[in-house]
Amino acid sequence: MEIQKTSLVNIVIERIKNSILENKLKPNDKFLTEKELTEQLKVSRTVVREALISLQAVGILKIKPGGGIYIADTKLGTINSILKHHYETYGVKIRELIEIRKVIELGALRLIIEKQVPLDIQQLKEINESYLQAITTNGDTKKFDRIFHQSLIKATDNDTFYDFSEIIHQYFALVRIDLTENQDSLIESYKQHNEIVDAIKDNDLLHAQKTMTAHFEPIFTFIKKMEEES
Amino acid sequence: MEIQKTSLVNIVIERIKNSILENKLKPNDKFLTEKELTEQLKVSRTVVREALISLQAVGILKIKPGGGIYIADTKLGTINSILKHHYETYGVKIRELIEIRKVIELGALRLIIEKQVPLDIQQLKEINESYLQAITTNGDTKKFDRIFHQSLIKATDNDTFYDFSEIIHQYFALVRIDLTENQDSLIESYKQHNEIVDAIKDNDLLHAQKTMTAHFEPIFTFIKKMEEES
DNA sequence: AAATGAAAATTGGTCTGACAATATTATAAC
DNA sequence: GTTATAATATTGTCAGACCAATTTTCATTT
Known part of the structure; x- marks a missing residue:
């Protein structure tokens, strides 16, 4: 019974990943802002932030304080x-x-x-x-x-x-x-x-x-x- | 000039990692709770949570909703x-x-x-x-x-x-x-x-x-x- | 005394609103 | 046109509240 509990954050993570793939975003491309994501996904900023941080941790996104969210450029760097x-x-x-x-x-x-x-x-x-x-x-x-x-x-x-x-x-x-x-x-x-x-x-x-x-x-x-x- | 600005979250991440190493915690060991961490590190719960989520993303911690935080048991699994x-x-x-x-x-x-x-x-x-x-x-x-x-x-x-x-x-x-x-x-x-x-x-x-x-x-x-x- | 099960407490999940710190953009001055 | 400054946008941190899941407590039953 290894059923993964799907928290909201995990759902958002998957959505963001898909969004990156679907839009064929490349390294250093600018991604959506937190505000845009909260509006599009209709979840709280907390959830969006935790998803973004998670994706940054595994080297998919790069968050620049005050500057926006970007696609990370490290292939397997993280x-x-x-x-x-x-x-x-x-x-x-x-x-x-x-x-x-x-x-x-x-x-x-x-x-x-x-x-x-x-x-x-x-x-x-x-x-x-x-x-x-x-x-x-x-x-x-x-x-x-x-x-x-x-x-x-x-x-x-x-x-x-x-x-x-x-x-x-x-x-x-x-x-x-x-x-x-x-x-x-x-x-x-x-x-x-x-x-x-x-x-x-x-x-x-x-x-x-x-x-x-x-x-x-x-x-x-x-x-x-x-x-x-x- | 690739100086990394150390956000509070990053500091907390490092502290938690050190804590794990210093206390020689092994996989499946129970870690501190969010509450304990906020009190010990004297930062907001937000920061603690984002650090924990980050560490979970890279496979160091395992967060169990309602059950506490544990050392992840996957060697290189994540x-x-x-x-x-x-x-x-x-x-x-x-x-x-x-x-x-x-x-x-x-x-x-x-x-x-x-x-x-x-x-x-x-x-x-x-x-x-x-x-x-x-x-x-x-x-x-x-x-x-x-x-x-x-x-x-x-x-x-x-x-x-x-x-x-x-x-x-x-x-x-x-x-x-x-x-x-x-x-x-x-x-x-x-x-x-x-x-x-x-x-x-x-x-x-x-x-x-x-x-x-x-x-x-x-x-x-x-x-x-x-x-x-x- | 042991097993059961309901209630309470603990713990993580999500939401809201606010303000600070940083980066970007627009404006004004030269 | 360039530069300096102000305004705006964006991420970082904080506080408090409530929800959901889990664990613990404890009264009840056997």
Whole structure:
């Protein structure tokens, strides 16, 4: 007997959601005001407000004090706060998150090669060269490393996969991890990036995945050491 | 300048979250009542209610009319409504979701074998036998198929991976897909299940993944046919 | 003493009206 | 035309009231 009691607020929430879909409203579009909603839906302002706040909480609407109500522009962004709570509440292990990242990256390689998606090899190489330059000039290495891996995920021609990958990444960002990387290990990463791209070009999934696995090795040994110390 | 103006409601939300963490409240624990919160936090009932509703929307609290406020027991469950919106708003392709499922399942096999987690082979076999019985007696085949795959994910010794896998599964459940399966194809699935288990037992990752890939083949061809028709 | 059931108290749901804080728009001054 | 200021619109917060659902209390019955 899992019957949901339909409160007025829930009804209003559904109506608003439908209204958004029916009117094909896009992110940052202006929505109706509280006043308009109370008049159209013929419910109290209280109910309207609670519905709006609820929809804002799950990232569908964005309420601007004094400025009106808008369609939120974050695709799956509000999941962040939920993940934060999940992370704080349940004892999430760093190792778990890294394993998931590895699954995603290896999976991306498989999708790219198996599906034979058109891939801009040159662009990947260029990103990696920027990565190298950041390494040699003490630049923002993490930025270009992230762009490289993001590009791989994007290349899978699977937007939903990319969205979830981003979620995992943001989840991962909750964890402070101080992996001190010296220049040598960074250059090794650079070489691995190139090796992965070449393997993709050659449709050599095994080689690509093997290199990616090696790419993950340092962080796994780091985690293992951390776990042993604690 | 992305400074968030801290409305009273947001402050109350943070306080309540902290309160939950500090008091180490667990799912289904009873929380404070609206009255108690208004008195403790010295804000109006309106603010308290809007904060509570917001926290309910993201799956942290559960409000029972007349019965009080409780800590919600859904780990990442409330993400569902967000995913539903995501699915309805952005044109999510079924193919994308299946590809993600494949990445997860293949990743699970890798984790199981590479990490050499202790695995109850016998139990997996038994689940699969229940699957076979369901096939031959026109029983609930989907149920046991799901249990089998769930067990594999669980066996990775990675709770977070399992949680995300469940999210994807629930996302997938949004899609109505009528893949008519005859007895023969179901029995083929049963055999593949067994083959996968045996491959795991033999630490043969390649074989396990190859079989799993074959296991996914029917649904991919089905999707391809669907896409061609539309 | 235990079980039943009605009454009372508690708790969340909705409504109304008011005023404050913020953002937008219109107006006036230059 | 631009800028500064005032007026308006919109969301934020508050208070009080009543309704609906649940829980508790307690008298009644067995």
